[in-house]
Structures are given as structure tokens and as C-alpha cells.
Amino acid sequence: MSKQVRICMIGAGRVGKLHSGTLKRYVPDGDVVALVDPVSAMLNQTGDEFGIDGRFPTLAEALDKTDFDAVIITTPTFTHRELTLLAAEHGKHVFLEKPMAMNLQECDDIIAATEERGLLLQLGFMRRFDPEFVAAAERIFGGEIGEPMLIKSLTHGPGLPPAWANDIRTSNGMIAEVNSHDLDCVRWLMGSNPQRIYLETANFKGVERGAHAEHFYDNMFATIKFQSGALGNISGVCPCDYGYDARVEIVGKNGIMQIGSMQGMDVVVCINRDQGLITPIYRRWPERFAWAYIHEIQHFVTCVQTGTKPKVGGEDGRWAVASVLAGTKSMLEGRPVLLEEVLDPAWVVPWQKED
Numbered sequence: 001m002s003k004q005v006r007i008c009m010i011g012a013g014r015v016g017k018l019h020s021g022t023l024k025r026y027v028p029d030g031d032v033v034a035l036v037d038p039v040s041a042m043l044n045q046t047g048d049e050f051g052i053d054g055r056f057p058t059l060a061e062a063l064d065k066t067d068f069d070a071v072i073i074t075t076p077t078f079t080h081r082e083l084t085l086l087a088a089e090h091g092k093h094v095f096l097e098k099p100m101a102m103n104l105q106e107c108d109d110i111i112a113a114t115e116e117r118g119l120l121l122q123l124g125f126m127r128r129f130d131p132e133f134v135a136a137a138e139r140i141f142g143g144e145i146g147e148p149m150l151i152k153s154l155t156h157g158p159g160l161p162p163a164w165a166n167d168i169r170t171s172n173g174m175i176a177e178v179n180s181h182d183l184d185c186v187r188w189l190m191g192s193n194p195q196r197i198y199l200e201t202a203n204f205k206g207v208e209r210g211a212h213a214e215h216f217y218d219n220m221f222a223t224i225k226f227q228s229g230a231l232g233n234i235s236g237v238c239p240c241d242y243g244y245d246a247r248v249e250i251v252g253k254n255g256i257m258q259i260g261s262m263q264g265m266d267v268v269v270c271i272n273r274d275q276g277l278i279t280p281i282y283r284r285w286p287e288r289f290a291w292a293y294i295h296e297i298q299h300f301v302t303c304v305q306t307g308t309k310p311k312v313g314g315e316d317g318r319w320a321v322a323s324v325l326a327g328t329k330s331m332l333e334g335r336p337v338l339l340e341e342v343l344d345p346a347w348v349v350p351w352q353k354e355d
């Protein structure tokens, strides 16, 4: 029998709950033996819901008082570097939620801390494990639509994410919090790194929803030129209010491919011929990517058991952060920005500069 993987879940919020539920229901080889969150109400609510007895306010205390093989980090982006470095210092393998970090220096520190000790690092880009995205990727890489020339990717989320995620200073804004997934996906599916990005943003609902942070935006449109010469665009809307919508279209030299649809379920109702067909849309991201979240956690547990490098790791996370930084610089300066302008790890967005 394979060795049981003991996991410390860091963060008991939305994603901490999602991954705890996945491990309990779908990954018999993985056990959440510790849960960490400084907010005791969250800690106890999630601990009770998933029957996790080891509960700690800090990772340091969990490391001191219990034993585990790996951590799953589901905390706000600005905490990722510190938590990964502490876990790595104690020899723990790391599953880290996207976005990897706030800047490239933090990404490099995370990569170095895990690589130096031979530890595994998997990034939470679950679309790479979604059955539809995986099938599409295999068919693109198999040459079915020919060389990819153009890609359009969109993510529209139903509601505002938590307050820290709406403050560009603690999250790097919607391009990081929502559209990181698109940034990773377009690079993966096109088989090419981004070369230049131009980002336009708009704010339609922020004020009425209480999102007052400077530079807050709830609509974005990014145009990307890839190193291969191909073109792409990414659109983001959050909150869109109508459901969770994630779709991609790729045009190759020989044809076109579409991934995803607005229809969330194969149940269609008609009770009024004037109104027509009613079909449900996915309500939230845990529904749309249910299998992707299960497969990515199963993959991580198998990688820890077998010592195999995860399919999506530090370099992928770093490219997505670089795209976030170039996009943000583009928004602030109102011009297209080359990725090479932000690739120096010392480059940070203005609000991260020390006085």
C-alpha cells in the first residue's frame, strides 16, 4: 500500500475548506492532520466541518507540535513567501495556491527554498488538471488545429472576493486574483512565453459594492503578444453577477478549438415557448472546476508519495506573476509593456517600494 501523506492545511478560508473537503472525500492517501489559521472562528468552523483535530494559530506552532509531510498553502498572496520558506526550512513539500507571490524576488526565494532542499513545489493552477482543458491541450500539442495563431481566454466571477483580494496593495488586483488562471493557461496552451502585454481596466460596480481601494477595477482586458509571434487576449469581469464563466477559443493554422461553455449542466427546461430554453450556468468556481480541484490534489499527493516533480510548478507560477506585473505597469503607465521590463527581480510595483 502507498504511504499515507500527512498534510498541514494553512488557511481555513474559502480554498482551505475546498481542499480539506477534497482530501476527505476523494483522496484516501492524503490526511489533513493539522489546520492553521490565526482567526479562531475560521479555524474551528473549518476544523469542525472536516473533522480536523490538530488546530493551530500559526504554522510555527503546528511545526512544533505535530508531524506532517507537506503543506497546502491557501492564505492571502502577501503571506505566501514567508509561509513557504518556513515550511521548506522544516523539510515539508509545498502545494501553493496562485498567485505564487507579490513579486519576482518572492518567487525566486520560494523556488530556491524548495529546490535547495529537494522539496516538491506545486502551484494551484487547477485548469491544468481539468478534463476539458487537458483534452484540449493534448489535441493542440498533437497538432490537430495546426500551429496556434491566436487565443482568447475569459474568466468572469460572480461576486467580489475577500477584502484583501480587492486591495491591489495586498493582492496585485484582479489580474492576479482572478485572471492569473488565464495568464497561466494561455502560456501553456500556446506553448510560448508572453513577450508584451497591454492592459485596459474599468470600474463599474466597485463603489456600490464597497470596494474603495485605490486603483480598484472590476473589468479588464489584456492584449498579449507571445514570443512565438502569436496573439492573445484575456478578459476579466468580477463581479459579473450572472455566474462563473471560464471559456477559451484558440485559432490554429488548420482550425479552431473552443474549451468550455456557458451551460453549467446538461439539464435544459422549457415551460414557456416565448421564453425558450432555460439551462443552468455554473454558479461558482468550485462547481465549474470540481474535477480539476480533485485531480490537482490527487496529483500532489501522488507526487509526494513517489517523489515525482509536479506537472505545474515554480517556473509556471513565476511567469504568471511576471505577466501580472507587466500588466499592472501597463495599466499604470497607459502603454504596452514588454515582459523584459519587469523580469529583473528587483522590479516591484510602486506601492511595494520601501520608503
Ligand SMILES: NC(=O)c1ccc[n+]([C@@H]2O[C@H](COP(=O)([O-])OP(=O)(O)OC[C@H]3O[C@@H](n4cnc5c(N)ncnc54)[C@H](O)[C@@H]3O)[C@@H](O)[C@H]2O)c1
Pocket: 010, 011, 012, 013, 014, 015, 016, 036, 037, 038, 039, 042, 057, 058, 059, 073, 074, 075, 076, 077, 079, 083, 097, 098, 099, 124, 125, 126, 161, 162, 177, 285
Ligand atoms: N485556485 C483557485 O481557484 C482559487 C480560488 C480562490 C482563491 N484562490 C487563492 O487561494 C488563496 C486564499 O484565497 P481564499 O479565497 O481562500 O481567501 P480567504 O480570505 O477566504 O481565506 C484565507 C484564510 O487565510 C487565513 N490566513 C491569513 N494569514 C494567515 C497565516 N499567516 N497563516 C495561516 N492562515 C492565514 C485567513 O485568516 C483566512 O481564513 C489566495 O492565494 C487566492 O488567490 C485560489
